[in-house]
Amino acid sequence: MRLGRYDVTLEPRTTRPAFYSSLTAAGAILLALALASVLFLSAQTPLLEAYRAIFSYAFFNPNGLLATIHRSIYLLLCTYAFLVPLRAGLWNIGLPGQVYAGGVAAFAIPFVFRTQEAQTLSLPPVLLILLMVASAAAAGAVVGGFAGILRARFQVSEILVTMMLNSILFWLVAYMIKEGGPFMSPRGEGESFALPPALHAPLLWGVPFTAVLALGAAVFLDILFAKTPLGYRIRAFGQSPAAARYGGIIPLALSLLVFLLGGGFAGLAGYHYFAALPGVYKISGNYGYYGDLSFYGIISALIARGSSLGAVPIAVLFAGLSLGARFAQGELRLPFGVDYALLGLLMMTFVASHVLYQFRVAWRRVPSLALRHAPTQLPPG
């Protein structure tokens, strides 16, 4: 493209230093926040007050801070669920479905052992809690692995399959908890039975133990991708499946593995939200909202460019933003859905930053001689 005396082209970047990844990530997030001002202005809300309300509730209010921590754990687990397949070049957008599967499987344990009404437990509570965690992770992994195996075996688009599974599991949860479904609460309010207090997830300093899982997984995944042969295979497969096959990497096993692992994390996220959060301990009627929230996990994995440690601050920030936006919405009488709008804006600025990450804008001055018209006629005389 010609702009005045300059020739402007987009050229692929040959090197992408780490600081540049952080720079584009920060740029994308700041730009999304700036664009969100348009929403506040159109609702005739003072800008500074809106941002102050969001951040002060999310990070400086004791209740808000605790809620932010709880939500960060959830978003982090969702982030890993998307991140692991992404490193292999696959898109796991089945996070909501895998989260629902995890929630249902966790509640299936007390249901099967008949502990939801009677206070007498047939097994020690610690064992039951471990079983709940394991079954949630396994259910998420099975749902994810199903998409993975179809992708690997038949080249079925994993995007379509995981999306179909989202809808299927959404209605499965509705069936389980509504209109006389097996998990319906005895009071019948369109939500599941509440977990007996003995099965509440143990708290460490007021935070469920899932926090340890979420932070430990960040370190584990970072080491997996940076230092182990398996991580290398996943990355190689993500960069070029054809080249990876020549290198002796089996696509079937690898696609299945990343989806099993990813689905397992999403299942744990389901366990965390429905069975480990103080004050919840049930599958609530608005479970669909938590499914939607899991899309923040997609964006934080994308913005972190597949780095699990890098995703930690991003997920915490998104947790705070989505909570604070809900709070500010009530406080300042904004229209519903600021958190959804922010989700959309973040995705848009990510795509824009992705272009700048992959390409650099090259400005080249066109030699001035080339611009000057050569005389076509001899001057008179």
Next chain:
Amino acid sequence: MWELLARSLEASTIFLFAALGELINQRAGVLNVGLEGLMLFGGTTAFITAQATGSYPLGFVAGLAIGGLLGLAHGFFSITLRGDQVVSGMGLWILSFGLTTYLGNPHTGPLGLGRIASFFGLSPFFVLGVALVGITWFLLFRTTQGLAIRSVGENPAAAEGSGISVTAVRYVCVLCGGVLAGLSGAAYTLSYNPVWNYNFLMGWGFVSLALVFFSMWNPWILLAGASLFGIMWQLSLSPELVLPGVLSRYVWRMVPFAITIPILSVISTPWFRRRWGLARPEALGRPYEKS
């Protein structure tokens, strides 16, 4: 029975419009997985405009325009910038999902205008849909322009060599695809179910995307597939008409999605591909770099 059938055909029109647009896109080699987002945005804009102005035509114009704009945005990213088409498509989908939830929320509820007239219960959009299928088929397989579109989707370098501008053809196709997706969303919110609700599509766009793969990129098979899915969808909404009292209604809602997965798997098998699936555009999803 006729009412149910007419309603099913109206539902299938929603699938048909969106899938037809995507088919044109894909024939030119551009994959847009954010179809659902285009439909959501088109539907929401059409709904808000029609409600504000009280005019159906203005609503449709707004829906079509926003669909076209988003289609062009996808085109800019995938054609001009040669970015990853899945990233851009997913981006459009989540962007639309988030923004329409925010923008449409104050309008939650019925449209509040008189229903669009129908011929003996059959929606005029179904007739339009069949006509569009015929036009698309004729255009793609019987005209020079159609040959240009198909060649751009198969082998852009060869097409460029024979004097076709790959960029121009692809832009026209993403524009058509976007407009049709906008039309599909607008037909949903203005005619099929004129009540705005958060995330009202609940996966229709992704089913439409799957339908394009089922159709083996042939408009007539697409019409048959969309009709079948429309009937199945309508039955899953009111199963009591066929099997009263069998299973919960929530279980029936899973059926259309559950059927999609095995069909997708079968058409993706090597056997099926060798036998039938040769129509898949060779350059689908691959950016073209002029050398």
